[in-house]
Structures are given as structure tokens and as C-alpha cells.
Amino acid sequence: MPAPKEFLEYVDNKADLFIQRLSDAVAIKSVSSDPQCRSEVIKMSNWIKDQFSAVGVDTELRDLGKQNLGGEELPLPPAVLGRLGNDPTKKTVLVYGHFDVQPANLSDGWGTEPFKLVIKENGQLVGRGSSDDKGPVLGWLNILQYHHECKKELPVNFRCCFEGMEESGSEGLDDLVKRESQSGGWFDSVDCVCISDNYWLNTRTPAITYGLRGLAYFKLMVSGPARDLHSGVFGRMVHEPMTDLVILMSKLVDVNGHILVPGVDEMVSAADVEERKMYEGLDYSIADVDSAVGASTTLSSDIVEVLMGRMRMPSLSLHGIEGAFYGTGAKTVIPAKVIGKFSIRLVPPQTPDNVEPLVRKYIESEFAKLGSKNTCVLEPEHGGKPWVGDINHWNYEAAKAATRAVYGREPDMTREGGSIPVTLTFAESLGVNVLLLPMGRGDDGAHSTNEKLDRSNFIEGTKLLGTYLYEIAALKK
Ligand SMILES: C[C@H](N)C(=O)N[C@@H](Cc1c[nH]cn1)C(=O)O
Ligand SMILES: [Zn+2]
Numbered sequence: 001m002p003a004p005k006e007f008l009e010y011v012d013n014k015a016d017l018f019i020q021r022l023s024d025a026v027a028i029k030s031v032s033s034d035p036q037c038r039s040e041v042i043k044m045s046n047w048i049k050d051q052f053s054a055v056g057v058d059t060e061l062r063d064l065g066k067q068n069l070g071g072e073e074l075p076l077p078p079a080v081l082g083r084l085g086n087d088p089t090k091k092t093v094l095v096y097g098h099f100d101v102q103p104a105n106l107s108d109g110w111g112t113e114p115f116k117l118v119i120k121e122n123g124q125l126v127g128r129g130s131s132d133d134k135g136p137v138l139g140w141l142n143i144l145q146y147h148h149e150c151k152k153e154l155p156v157n158f159r160c161c162f163e164g165m166e167e168s169g170s171e172g173l174d175d176l177v178k179r180e181s182q183s184g185g186w187f188d189s190v191d192c193v194c195i196s197d198n199y200w201l202n203t204r205t206p207a208i209t210y211g212l213r214g215l216a217y218f219k220l221m222v223s224g225p226a227r228d229l230h231s232g233v234f235g236r237m238v239h240e241p242m243t244d245l246v247i248l249m250s251k252l253v254d255v256n257g258h259i260l261v262p263g264v265d266e267m268v269s270a271a272d273v274e275e276r277k278m279y280e281g282l283d284y285s286i287a288d289v290d291s292a293v294g295a296s297t298t299l300s301s302d303i304v305e306v307l308m309g310r311m312r313m314p315s316l317s318l319h320g321i322e323g324a325f326y327g328t329g330a331k332t333v334i335p336a337k338v339i340g341k342f343s344i345r346l347v348p349p350q351t352p353d354n355v356e357p358l359v360r361k362y363i364e365s366e367f368a369k370l371g372s373k374n375t376c377v378l379e380p381e382h383g384g385k386p387w388v389g390d391i392n393h394w395n396y397e398a399a400k401a402a403t404r405a406v407y408g409r410e411p412d413m414t415r416e417g418g419s420i421p422v423t424l425t426f427a428e429s430l431g432v433n434v435l436l437l438p439m440g441r442g443d444d445g446a447h448s449t450n451e452k453l454d455r456s457n458f459i460e461g462t463k464l465l466g467t468y469l470y471e472i473a474a475l476k477k
């Protein structure tokens with residue numbers, strides 16, 4: 001059952017209105033990691049609830065309790081649950097997305113104010129969250145608006161779960177998903193899950209994604225002096241926390257991306273010929289990476305090696321150091337306490353539980369080798385397990401058919417390097433197939449400066465998600 005022509009035309013006709021609504025969403029500064037923005041994330045929960053209610057969805061805000069952030073107790077933004085339709089002859093599709101975003105400041109290097117959506121002449125919609133993940137969440141809303149306004153029945157029973165803590169570990173969500181998956185819960189009798197919260201590999205080929213890496217995020221604290229010190233007065237008199245920390249952090253990963261924590265890379269088996277062939281078949285080149293990155297810095301000139309680095313290998317990234325001097329000027333300080341932030345993206349069979357002890361043992365032994373009198377504490381932050389889905393399932397057939405119908409071509413079948421920890425929770429607690437159907441392109445700059453979503457990806461992406469629901473309905477129950 002193809003999507004009705006009327007639906008596709010409606011989406012084209014309402015494009016400007018949809019973009020205005022995306023602009024309203026981007027203007028809400030829903031940065032989940034910033035305590036100062038927590039009220040904005042909560043405002044976003046309410047905004048999403050109101051928007052989906054207005055197009056006929058039965059919605060509820062679900063309290064997720066409190067979060068302890070650096071000693072401060074903060075209310076968690078409520079999750080938004082929605083349901084529409086309960087026809088036993090139809091399939092029931094659960095969609096997930098998030099309405100929180102990564103931090104963004106003009107001073108990070110943005111060309112325009114990050115929380116004001118700018119429509120560029122080349123069709124790029126620039127603003128934090130445009131691609132990750134407000135655009136895709138609003139894609140679902142656009143579809144529902146058509147059915148509500150034009151009094152058309154949805155081809156499936158619709159369920160949704162939107163959260164405001166994805167960028168900060170999805171605190172509280174796992175329990176909610178498990179509860180609602182039980183008999184009588186809002187997700188009872190869900191047949192499949194669709195998540196639109198990642199990106200095509202390149203800028204031209206639509207993708208369907210069947211894997212995500214997991215994550216183990218760590219804070220490494222080194223402290224010593226009771227207060228910050230003058231480096232002219234105390235330099236070469238005391239062990240300096242920053243020196244210890246930089247040495248430790250330099251021992252985590254080498255310049256070629258090899259993880260130096262013994263046992264971590266070794267957990268992953270090498271790809272065989274068949275698997276390599278799969279990566280060779282993807283529409284991706286070193287030039288695509290260079291253009292998305294804005295520099296020629298790939299770890300290898302072999303695109304298959306580069307792709308495998310993202311899709312089927314773990315990676316360790318150093319993110320920053322809290323407490324270190326970073327401003328302009330030349331402050332001659334010895335910071336008393338510094339906290340290094342790093343994370344490891346995980347692939348099967350790795351989990352935060354089997355990787356963390358390896359990291360702890362290694363850090364303890366490397367710190368002991370320094371002979372420093374400072375104190376070193378490793379603290380695991382949020383994490384999540386990797387996920388790989390079953391591509392031989394009708395859910396994937398429906399997504400492929402929708403891609404062909406909207407884009408007139410075969411999708412790249414990808415594994416995503418990023419993480420959406422709740423994906424595995426959906427798969428395990430519902431026992432149904434999960435897929436990712438991305439809206440944005442590989443150069444959208446998610447988490448980066450000047451994040452954008454191309455107008456065509458927003459509009460055609462809305463058609464894709466809608467067509468996917470019709471293709472699901474075309475399958476036999
Ligand atoms: C892939 C998804 N859009 C995403 O960006 N996920 C984040 C999740 C996260 C974990 N800690 C902070 N954010 C990611 O992969 O980094
Ligand atoms: Zn996201």
C-alpha cells in the first residue's frame with residue numbers, strides 16, 4: 001500500500017509551516033547536560049506533549065524522578081508518551097526520539113546564534129537540534145498532522161516515546177520502557193520499533209541502520225593541593241594534578257586510534273572476507289569523510305578500514321578536562337583538582353560492565369607507576385550496551401520499500417557509530433524488531449558547530465517516515 005499522493009502533496013504544501021515549527025522547537029534551549037537549562041528541557045516536554053495532543057494523539061507526561069548532578073538535585077524532564085489507534089487488524093508501531101540537545105554557544109565557532117533556526121539560501125536549516133533530533137521528532141508530528149487535519153485514518157496503530165535526557169544517559173527511561181512494555185502498559189502489543197535519530201553515511205544516499213555502538217563514559221579525577229597554586233611559587237615543589245592527568249590520558253589511546261587499555265581492542269574479532277565485502281558495497285569514500293570533517297585526517301586511506309573503525313570497532317575519545325585553565329590570556333596557575341573526561345564506544349561483545357574493570361585496573365597501575373603523591377579517582381559516568389538488529393525482518397523490508405518509493409534508490413545498510421542506549425531496552429523488553437530510519441545527512445554536524453538539516457531531508461524525510469507506516473500496513477499481519 002503506497003502512501004497516498006494526497007499525503008505527499010500535503011507535506012510539500014505545508015513545508016514552510018513545518019519549518020516554522022522546527023524553528024519554534026530549536027528556540028527552546030533544551031540542553032540536558034546543563035543544570036541552568038533544565039527548566040527549558042521541561043518546557044520542551046510540555047511543548048512536545050501539546051503539539052502531539054493537538055493532532056489527536058492521546059499523550060501523557062511521565063515523571064522520571066530526580067537527577068543528582070554534581071551534588072545538585074534536579075528534576076528529570078518528563079518523558080512524553082503517546083498513542084493513537086487500537087485496531088487489532090493493524091500493526092502497532094512504536095517510534096522513539098529525543099527533544100534534548102547537546103550544548104551550543106556562539107563562541108564555540110557557530111556562524112549564527114545556535115538556538116535561532118537560520119534558513120540558508122542553499123536550503124540548509126541551521127540550528128542546534130535541527131538534525132539531532134528535533135527535526136526527526138517533528139517529522140512524525142507532520143505525518144500525524146496530515147491524518148488529523150484531512151480526517152484520514154492512520155494505516156497503523158501509533159505509539160510514541162520521546163525523552164529529554166538522551167544526550168545525558170537517558171536517566172530513568174529504561175524503567176519506564178520496561179514497565180510500559182508489560183501487559184496493559186502503553187507499549188503492550190507493539191509489533192515493531194522505529195527510531196529516527198541518526199544520519200546517512202554521505203550526503204546523497206538514504207540509509208537504514210541496524211546497529212549502534214554502546215558507550216562507557218568515564219571521569220578521571222586527579223587532586224592534590226587544597227587550593228589552586230601560583231606556578232612561580234610552587235612549580236617544581238609539588239606533584240601537579242594536571243601533569244599526572246595529562247600523562248594518564250595520553251596512555252589511553254594512540255595516534256592511530258588503537259585503544260591502549262589492555263584487553264579492550266582484543267575483545268573484538270577481526271572481520272572476515274564476507275563482512276569486508278559488505279563495507280565495500282557502501283556508498284562512501286575518503287572524500288565524503290573529508291568533506292564532512294572539513295579536513296583530510298582519516299586514520300587510513302582505505303575506506304573499508306575507516307568505515308570499520310566507526311561501525312564494528314570500539315573507539316576511545318578524549319573529550320576534555322574540567323578544572324583546567326582554558327580561557328584567553330596566560331594564567332600561571334597550578335589547578336588543584338582536574339577531571340579528565342573520556343569515553344569508549346563499544347561493540348559486541350563489549351558492555352560497560354566488562355570494559356570498566358579493564359579501564360580501572362589499567363589506570364590504577366599506570367597511576368602507581370607515576371609515583372605521584374596526588375590522589376586519582378576513576379568514576380564511571382553514564383553508559384549503554386551496543387545493539388545489532390535483525391535485517392531479515394519485515395520491518396526492514398517496509399523501510400526499504402519506503403526508501404525506494406521516496407528516494408527511488410536502494411538504501412545503504414549501516415551500523416551507526418553513535419549510541420542510543422534505550423534501543424536495546426526496547427528490543428529486549430518488547431521482544432520485537434527495531435530499526436533506525438535516519439532523516440539527516442552525514443555532514444549535518446550533529447554535536448558540532450553549525451548543526452543543520454537540509455530542507456529536502458526534512459521534507460522528503462517526513463514523506464519517508466510516513467511512507468514507511470503505509471508500507472508496514474501493506475504487510476500481512
Ligand atoms: C546517535 C544519537 N543521535 C546520539 O547522538 N547519541 C549520543 C548519546 C549520548 C551519550 N552521551 C551523550 N550523548 C551519542 O552517541 O553521543
Ligand atoms: Zn540523537
Ligand SMILES: [Zn+2]
Nearest residue numbers: 132167446447
Ligand atoms: Zn546526539
